[in-house]
Every structure is written in structure tokens, then in C-alpha cells.
Amino acid sequence: MSTPLRQAVMQRQEQTFAPRRKSGVKLALLIVVLLVVIAGIVFSAISILKRVSVPASGNGAGHAGRQYSIVAAEGEQYGPPGTPPDQMVLYTKPVDHVFFHPLIAYPEKAFDFDYQAKGFDDYFVTVSEFNKIIASMYERGYMMVDINDVYEKGADANGKVKYRQKPLLMPKGKIPFILSIDDVNYYPYMIENGVITKLVLDENGEAAAYTTTPAGETKVVRDLDIVPIIDDFVKKHPDFSLNNAKGLIGLTGYEGVLGYRTYVKNNPGRESEIELVKPVIRRLKETGWQFASHSYGHYDAAVISYDKLKSDTQRWKDEVEPLIGPTQIYIYPFGSGVKTTDPKFKMFVSLGFTMMCTVGNEAYYAYTDIGATSSRWHFDGIALRYQGNSTSNFYDAAAVIDPVRPVQYQKK
Numbered sequence: 001m002s003t004p005l006r007q008a009v010m011q012r013q014e015q016t017f018a019p020r021r022k023s024g025v026k027l028a029l030l031i032v033v034l035l036v037v038i039a040g041i042v043f044s045a046i047s048i049l050k051r052v053s054v055p056a057s058g059n060g061a062g063h064a065g066r067q068y069s070i071v072a073a074e075g076e077q078y079g080p081p082g083t084p085p086d087q088m089v090l091y092t093k094p095v096d097h098v099f100f101h102p103l104i105a106y107p108e109k110a111f112d113f114d115y116q117a118k119g120f121d122d123y124f125v126t127v128s129e130f131n132k133i134i135a136s137m138y139e140r141g142y143m144m145v146d147i148n149d150v151y152e153k154g155a156d157a158n159g160k161v162k163y164r165q166k167p168l169l170m171p172k173g174k175i176p177f178i179l180s181i182d183d184v185n186y187y188p189y190m191i192e193n194g195v196i197t198k199l200v201l202d203e204n205g206e207a208a209a210y211t212t213t214p215a216g217e218t219k220v221v222r223d224l225d226i227v228p229i230i231d232d233f234v235k236k237h238p239d240f241s242l243n244n245a246k247g248l249i250g251l252t253g254y255e256g257v258l259g260y261r262t263y264v265k266n267n268p269g270r271e272s273e274i275e276l277v278k279p280v281i282r283r284l285k286e287t288g289w290q291f292a293s294h295s296y297g298h299y300d301a302a303v304i305s306y307d308k309l310k311s312d313t314q315r316w317k318d319e320v321e322p323l324i325g326p327t328q329i330y331i332y333p334f335g336s337g338v339k340t341t342d343p344k345f346k347m348f349v350s351l352g353f354t355m356m357c358t359v360g361n362e363a364y365y366a367y368t369d370i371g372a373t374s375s376r377w378h379f380d381g382i383a384l385r386y387q388g389n390s391t392s393n394f395y396d397a398a399a400v401i402d403p404v405r406p407v408q409y410q411k412k
Ligand SMILES: [Zn+2]
Pocket: 182, 183, 294, 298, 333, 334
């Protein structure tokens, strides 16, 4: 049900899902709405700036710890330690959201010309490609932010409650982005095709990748999947992460989570798997990672019935949410999605999800009074092979693409 082929079809369909821009007669209305929104953002920014306590004798470098004193209502800090408050600027554009699947650790297993190889070529990137993309984004000023910091529920001047973009203060020159990883479940089909086996804690208590090499050797490493790679990258480059934000981990439930078989049905080993995954989840949360529902059974929300979708969503809440804690974020499988006016959307909201993420090559957000929908860039083989122009703000696709990809899969 989560075969790459099906994903191929659905992801293409999804490209047409994101609602298009308004036109003609609605332009004037749109301008008025924009002015109101901008006024709201400016007003909120002023409130935030009022909370900024500028040190009495402020000369940046000497005060690293306390100097960095932009404080949010919840006591959260903004910006990397040492950023003087006057170097923080309000970011008002829609925030880019990019997603990956778990990485191809062993290309020889992914690109072995079996029936799934083409799917791996289309929807996955290799470790080398991921490292190059992240390095490029860092060089160009990108900085990870928490998805919960880019949207909020608030009342407008007339008291009408609506979801909206949350004012985001960024260090000057930095561009915010959200990172997400779909299907961090390490399904058997992924493991068989060159993805690592599961996330574990290494000897230092940090999240790491447990894997069996093609030669049959099992080991714990930090360089073969996204979580440890990003953790180490941020350690080296703290200014790649705002407020210690890391990525958003999208989980289904039907094969368990993070490589642990925690599903309920016909699974006598469930309790021991839960005990094993608990400390890993705890460490991920401590180190800035967030979780999202990616449905329970990886069904297409647009296609299955309302009742089936509701029971699938509830099943995720029953089986997965107790492991990772509550989340307001839902990532549609297959980059599919439902309209905000669809009863299915209301159902998601009623079960606690207020940000629904789909796929589309732009930073797109739609806000309503009950929740929000947004799109995510797919950084994968298709993007690297054929969409280098649209992703050129992030990386040079020609410089990133791994020569290990089979030439046979290159469209003529
Ligand atoms: Zn998926």
C-alpha cells in the first residue's frame, strides 16, 4: 500500500492539488486582506520587540549567554546564542518546507534493478546527495525552524479567530525553512533496499543509525541517515537551527515506528519493542525533533471513504500518539490532500490536527478559521533529475546528483 509506484502516481496528481492564485475581480479584495494581514503581523512584531530586553551595556560578543535576550511569551529564545536583538528581523514571506524520505545508505541495494529500484530512484536521495543539499542550503543562509513557530491561531481586529502566519524573528540574513522526513518507520521494503534498520542511541546517548551492511556486519553509525547527520551538522553549525529546531518526523503506524515493531495487531513482541523505542523518542524530543502523523496505514486521504479515513486517523492516535505525544501536524501520504472545506478536513481538526502538509514545489499556505494547509518541496530523485530550475534557490541539482544513479532511469 505504500509502494513507490503508487506514490509516483499520487505525487504527480498532487502537484495539481495546491490551490492556485486568485485573479481579476478578486484582486481588490485580496489587496485589502493583505493589508490587514500585514498590519496584523507588524502589530504582533511590535509586541514581540517590546519584550526584547536590550542589555544596558550592549556590545554583542561579550555577552553571549545573556545578550541573546529576545524572549517569547513561553520563555523560548529566538536565534542562536549571541545574536544581538537588533540583528533580528521579521520574516514575513511564507516559510519553505522541504521533505525527504529516509536516505539510501547503500545505493547498490537500492539500484539493483529489482521492481522497486525505479521508485527509489524517483523518491529517495542518497547520503551523498543529502549532505550536499544541506551544505548548500547552509551556505546560502537557510536555517531550520520549528513548524509550530510559523503558524498560530489568533483573533483579528474584529475578534474573528483564524489561523495565520506567526511573526517569525530571524537573525539578519537568514532564511527560515522547515525540514521533514516522511515514513521514518523503516519498513521492511526500505531495509531490504539499502535504508538503515532503525534509530537507536549510541554510546554517548545520542540518536544514531543501526544498520546491517551489505557485507552482513551490524553497526551503529552517525552518517547514514538524516537524524544523526542533522544533529551533528547543527552541533558544528549552530546557526543552521533557530532555537534548536530540528526536523519533523512523519510516522505511520502499521509497521511500528522508527524501526520498532510497535503495532498492535498480531504482535506479541509489542511491549518489548515499546520499551526499546521509548528512550530513542525521548532523546529525539530533547534534541529538538518534532513528530507528525503520516496516517496509520498510509492511505490516500483524498481517495478513501470518510469513515475509513476517520478510523485510520483514530487508530494512529490510539497506537502511535501514546508513544510520541500529541502533535497538531499531519502529513498526507502520497502528497495527496483534501480541501479545507471537505468534511474530512473538519474530521482531522476534530482529532487535533491543525496543520495539514501536502506536496508541491512552492512555499504555500492556506489558512482557515479551523486549521491550515501547506505544501512541501520534495527533494528526491525526480527533483534532482528534472526540477533543477525550480529548486535552484536551495542547491545546484547538477552538482548534487549522485553519479551512482542508474543512467537507465534517466528520461531521454
Ligand atoms: Zn509516505
